[in-house]
Amino acid sequence: MKEKREYQVYIVGTPIGNIEDISIRAVNILKNVDEIYCEDTRVSKKLLSYYGINKKLFSYNDFNEDKKSEEIIKKVKLGKKIALISDAGMPVISDPGYKLVKKMIKENIEYTVVGSTSALINALILSGLPPNNFMFVGFLPKKKGKRFEKLSYLLSLNTTIIIYESPYRLDLLIKELYNLNKNIILVVVKETTKLFEKVYRGKVVDFFEGNIKIKKKGEFVVLFNPEIDEI
Numbered sequence: 001m002k003e004k005r006e007y008q009v010y011i012v013g014t015p016i017g018n019i020e021d022i023s024i025r026a027v028n029i030l031k032n033v034d035e036i037y038c039e040d041t042r043v044s045k046k047l048l049s050y051y052g053i054n055k056k057l058f059s060y061n062d063f064n065e066d067k068k069s070e071e072i073i074k075k076v077k078l079g080k081k082i083a084l085i086s087d088a089g090m091p092v093i094s095d096p097g098y099k100l101v102k103k104m105i106k107e108n109i110e111y112t113v114v115g116s117t118s119a120l121i122n123a124l125i126l127s128g129l130p131p132n133n134f135m136f137v138g139f140l141p142k143k144k145g146k147r148f149e150k151l152s153y154l155l156s157l158n159t160t161i162i163i164y165e166s167p168y169r170l171d172l173l174i175k176e177l178y179n180l181n182k183n184i185i186l187v188v189v190k191e192t193t194k195l196f197e198k199v200y201r202g203k204v205v206d207f208f209e210g211n212i213k214i215k216k217k218g219e220f221v222v223l224f225n226p227e228i229d230e231i
Contacts, residue, residue, distance in 0.1 A: 003028075003029070003032075004195055005195055005197075006081070007081075007110050007111055007112045008076045008081065008082070008109050008110050008111060009072065009076060009081075009082045009083070009084065009100075009104060009109060009110075009111035009112075010029050010033060010081075010082070010083045010084070010111065010112060010113075010114050011083075011084050011090070011091050011092065011097060011101075011111060011112070011113045011114065011125055012026050012029060012030060012083050012084065012085045012091075012113075012114045012115050013026065013085075013086075013089065013090040013091075013113075013114065013115025013116050014026075014044075014047060014085050014086060014087070014088060014089065014115070015047070015088060016088045016089050017088070019046075019047060019050055022047075022051075022115065023114070023115050025114055025115070026114050026115040027051050027053070029083060029114055030048065030051070030053050030055065030083055030085075031051075031052075031053050031055075032081070033055070033081040033082060033083040034055075034075075034080040034081045034082065035055065035056055035057075035058060035075065035080060035081075035082055035083075036048070036055045036056070036057050036058070036082075036083045036084075036085060037057075037058045037059070037060035037068060037072060037082065037083070037084045037085070038057055038058070038059065038060060038084075038085045038086070038087070039059070039060065039061050039085075039086055039087045039095065039096065040059070040061070040087050041057040041058075041059055043087045043088075044057055044085060044087070045057065047085075058071075060072075060084060060096055060097075060100075061096055062096055065096050065097075065099045065100070066099060068100075069099045069100040069103050070103070072084075072100060073103055073104070073107055073109065076109055077107075084097055084100065090113075090115070090116055090121060090125070091125075092124075092125045092131050093121060093124070093125070093131055094132070097125075098130075098131055098132075101125065101128055102128060102231070105128045105201075105231055111126075112126070112193070112197060113125045113126060113192070113193070114193070119164070119189075119192050119219065119221055120136050120162045120164075120221060122189070122192040122193060122221075123162060123187075123189040123192055123221035123223060124160065124162060124223065126187075126189050126192065126199050127160075127187040127189065127199070127201075127223045127231075128187070128201065128231040129160045129185075129187060129223055129224070129225045129228060129231065130160055130225060130228065131160065133158075133159045133160065134159055134160040134161070134162060135154070135157065135159050135160070135161055135162065136162045137150075137154065137161060137162060137163045137164075138163070138164055139163070139164050139165070139166075140163060140165070140173070147176060148176065151176055151177065151180060152180060154226075155177075155180055155181055155184070155226050156226070157226065158225075158226065158227050159225065160223060160224075160225040161223065161224055161225065161226075162221060162222075162223050163221070163222045163223070164219075164220070164221060164222075165220050165221075165222050166220075167216040167217060167218065167219075167220060168216075170188070170214065170216055170220055170222075171216070173222060174186070174204065174207045174208050175208060177204045177224070178204050178205060178207075178208040181204065181226070182203070182204045182205040182208065183203055183204065183205065183229070184203065184204055184224050184225075184226055184228075184229075185201065185202070185203060185224060185225070185228050185229060185230065185231055186201075186202065186203065186204045186207055186222065186223075186224050187199065187200065187201050187222070187223040187224065187231075188200040188207070188214060188220055188221070188222050188223075189220065189221045189222075189223070190214070190215075190218050190219070190220055191218040191219055192219075192221065194218070196218065198215075200212055200214055201231055204224075
């Protein structure tokens with residue numbers, strides 16, 4: 001099955017135990033990319049063999065992540081479609097992949113996340129913010145005083161913050177963050193896994209002043225890390 005929207009790199013989640021815990025989309029993507037990078041080729045061969053996927057595998061692990069990230073970037077620029085998988089679970093989340101994400105953002109290479117059923121995990125990987133320590137907040141309180149109190153607290157933390165926000169309150173959240181700290185890096189992820197998936201990155205002031213314009217229709221995840229001043 002052909003993807004409705006094609007990306008250059010796919011970060012694909014794999015089963016953490018039961019080999020059948022994988023999405024149909026993930027299987028189709030692994031069948032259709034040009035090459036697959038994985039932690040341990042011996043482990044990944046078992047998964048791919050089970051689903052009849054015959055692709056050349058390349059190692060991508062903690063020991064060669066810098067070198068292999070550069071290798072992937074070069075291949076993508078030559079037109080290859082690449083998938084990155086872990087032995088089990090989702091790359092980037094306590095597994096190799098974050099260095100590749102940083103390089104792809106720097107090189108303006110489009111990538112997406114496949115196989116996660118949680119918007120917060122997808123958004124975290126797409127954001128380019130540090131994934132090793134994060135806090136999921138869900139939706140903020142609706143009352144002004146409680147929202148201010150909550151945001152003030154979150155901005156005092158040294159961790160990546162993940163918030164779900166309604167399109168109707170997105171402008172309000174940006175204004176609140178602007179009043180508290182206009183220079184932090186903000187990432188807004190729209191419609192993750194869907195046809196119009198989009199990632200917006202920049203300082204809060206850029207969003208507030210309209211330099212970064214968001215089409216406010218769909219589902220949004222908002223992320224920031226008070227300690228990060230660039231991605």
